[in-house]
Amino acid sequence: MTARRDFLGSVTAIGASTFLGGIGAAAPDAGDPGPDPAGAELRARNTIVAIDGDTRRHYDTLRAELIPHLGPVVVVENDARGGLFTLVHEGRRESLWPVSDIFEPAKSIAHVPLGIFSILAPYLSRRIPNPPGTARLDRHDVEMVAFKGPGTNEWIGPLRAFGATLADARRQLDDARLPGRLAVASGQILDAALEFIAQATGRAAFDMRSFEDFTGGLGEAIATNIEYAARAQIDGVTELMNRWRDEVGPAGWPGLYVVVLSIWTTSALNQNSIIVKRFMDPATADSHLIDIATAQPPTDPVLVALDNLARIVQDNVAAELVFPHDRRSADALKGREDLLAQEILHQLACPYRDSKRPMGTAR
Template sequence: MTTRRGFIRGVSSIGATALLTSAMPLSQALAASTFAGVPTPKAKEAILAVNVGMRANYAALKADLVRHLSPVIVVQNNATGGKFTLITNGTRESVEPVPQTFELAKSIAHVPLGCYSVVASYLADNVPGVANQSRFDPHDLKLVAFNDEHSKDWIPPLQDFASKLKTARGVLPEAGLVPDLQKSCSNILTGGIDFISDSVKNKKFNIASFQKFASNVYPDIRVNMKYASEAQIEGVKTLMGTWRRKIGESAWADLYTVVLSQWTTADLNQNTIIIKGLMNPSKVDTHLIDLPGLEIPADPVAVALDNLARIVQDNIAAELIFSQDTNVADALKGKQDLLSEEILVQLGAGTPVRSALPDYNTTTKGVCPVQK
């Protein structure tokens, strides 16, 4: 894979100098280029009309194709473990299949993140002698710690959060949690309450004191992670089995699944990992599609189907248009821009190495980086 750093290193010395240090004005550089003269307005308009027509035809095909996509499962990751929508033969069915244990366990596991979100902007922008000192990005710390470290404005919101923690701890016996999970939740809540109490009493905190609190409750957080994962696996597997029986083995073999997630959780997405083992093994690499974004869209199903229609029609277009060059065909069928290889070649960075077949799901090929 070509990284930004690798790309710069790969450019020839002459190319790199021209690319990074050229002081020639843009207009002069363009005039000195090997390209032909400026087209007349009439010629430009006529030529660009071809692309406008193509885009109109492409959009029309995509809009029509959306209505024919079947069977498709759209997964919207959310706080409850995911909302699943089955589209088959013009019908839709939406279910949130994950038991409540998932949501409850994750809610309590987020206590350290809730405390951090209040105090982070009041941190001093220097790192004390902590074990992972070298892992802090000084610039990122300065960006996060944007408030006056001597201010006490963090006290009221932190006390408000402590009130929520105390209320939750008081009703834990009524939550129906298994004893092991109830104990871990209680420990996490108590750890958060104690950290807030000490910080308010001393009117100060720092990276070291926060890390001590978070480290103390980490074993309990792992317990919550275990129970949340078990609940999600159980819920997703049960629903997928129900839908598989509903649509039949023949339709299931061609199933597309589109998983929408935020960019920050796109790699090794939890639902993608579970679903991967439940689809047709021979098609899962091209039919299980991760669609990360900055935020979940207002209409996740519409966005998922629109993108899936683009993928499906490009799959066929690639083999029709680029039948003489399977490398370019694979680029159109995957995530690679068609000009990327040629640009890298012309800049002297070489040719990117890619798999023989398109792969929309590279993030699930590894293993979970968090090991017990």
């Protein structure tokens, strides 16, 4: 049985069956092969493969029936508001956004250079100049992103429209009543962006060097916005986790699982994972904090989280009971490895183990 951990998107208790290739579906009827040996072989193999279909169906049944018994669990869906947090405990759920409303405007303005880049990127020249940082650019990546090239001015309209959005925000910045340093830094970012847009659209031209000149002077201002966003997130999550810890109580809290759903690009060192781990029992935090990377925000984040967690919990138990004397297989079943991974690595490292024929050569 293959251990799978990081299901993407809106995998559900029912949909996961389809994801695994029609689990539970009856094996195709090979028909009566008669005296044909090939037909007998096919029928025999289909009968054997049906064992795995039954195994997977029972596995899915266990997972579906286990989900209502999971708890306490905190599910975190990372989003633009700092994260939607849900506590699942003793048959009830509580969901809320704990981060203050400073978080969104702070990050929104910090994202301005990225917004401009997203408009201009397809029109970049594939010839890379040599300002600081471009040595780390992968030339093939640039060629793929710059799929339209500089031979058109189609970017001017979208960039002007984005500039109008920024100008409107700049006019209303004082009314937002942001804290002092945050207000100043946000004004600097918006002013620099509006100047870059005016110059680029006025000349009907831009290049990577001018864009890097624009972003290169904003490091300190962007850092200030990130500082305020981080403080808002820490304070909000801290207050919520302290309250939930009191509600769950000292008897139940050590068993807490936290499942954090985030887009793949931010899943390795996720901000909410960093914060919530501080409130988990140190003895179980490493194994009970589950980061799941998604391609897109799931439609039902709690269901996706619990579906994955059910697999993890039942695999944890199965690993020790199915492989009581095989530490490597047990660790693979309850970890992120596929059970075949180590054997494949072994065979690739030793291609001549069972044959004098090199791996990959024709038979």
